[in-house]
Amino acid sequence: MAESTVQIPTVAPVRRSLRVTGKRRPGTAERILDVAGDLFAAEGVRAVSTNRIASTARISPGNLYYWYADRQAIVRALFARYARAHAAVWDGIDPDNVTPEWLDRLVAAGARITADHPYFARDLITLVRDDEELAEAYRAVRVQRxxxxxxxxxxxxxxGVLVPVDDNRLNHVVEALLVLAESWWAFAQLDDERPEPVEGERLIRALIEPYLVPGVQGAPGPSSVRLAADAGR
Known part of the structure; x- marks a missing residue:
């Protein structure tokens, strides 16, 4: 079985030519990203300074700059982590032979990743406009997805799982799916401060299901995702 080959942008910590001591152990780089991600999610990227990240991580600003040159470098590293999470969903899956039974898993995993990185759903357009390096990485990942x-x-x-559609229509559906997958959280937050991934799953399914042929072997019927969403109303 052929597997997907998604190339993920690599953003390494700065790590200037200094000897790594106990205080500057490699785990610090990941801890900085964890703290920054939490702060960005709660307050927005622009509202959080590198000094605030360092203080919350309980390290000195100099220690932070040892790993990341500035806030933009942290954002790029978080985006690389975000992209790797999306790519991991496809591990072991041949995109040319995905069965509809995999739909729930793929949709649920993608919605969870988006909800876990809300600052990209909310701030991505502004971030890529301000940083050409990030924009280039984003465009590459978007093309791959x-x-x-x-x-x-x-x-x-x-x-024969999909209803008959021409290439133009199919491309439009794919593009709409990609836009919705990236943006549902930001719009859902207008009604709920912390939207649950099930909301994204419900919206994505609402887009996909009208194009599925009813009764085709393996085509999903009412999913546990949709039933859970309906039960919560």
Whole structure:
């Protein structure tokens, strides 16, 4: 079985030419990202300074700058982590032969990743406008995700899982799915300060399901995702 080959941007910590001591152990770089991610999620990227991140992480500003040159470098490293999480969802899966039974897993995992990185759902457009390096990494990942979604859709159309649609329509559906997958959290937050991933799952399913052929072998019926969402109303 062929597996997906998604290339993820690599953003390494700065780590200037200083000897790593106990105080500057490699785990510090990940702890900085964890703390920054929590602060960005709660307050927004622009509202959080590197000094605030260092203070919350209980390290000196100099220790933070040893690993990351500035806040933008931290944002880029968090984006690389975010992109790796999305790529990991496809581990061991052949995009050309995804069965509809995998739909719940893929949708749920993607919605959870978005909810775990709300600052990208909320602030991504501004962030990429301010940072060309981040914009380049984002465009590369977006192209790769579009290709993965497109391969799944074309495989389903070929096997009769999707209703007949031409290439133009199929591409529009794939693009709409990609936009929704990246942005649902920001809009859901207008009604709920901390939207649950099930909300994203429900919206994505609402987009996909009208294009599935009813009764096709393996095509999902009412999912546990949708039933859970309906039960919570």
């Amino acid at each position: 579009r290709e993965l979604f497109g391969r799944v859709a074309r495989g389903w159309r070929k096997r």
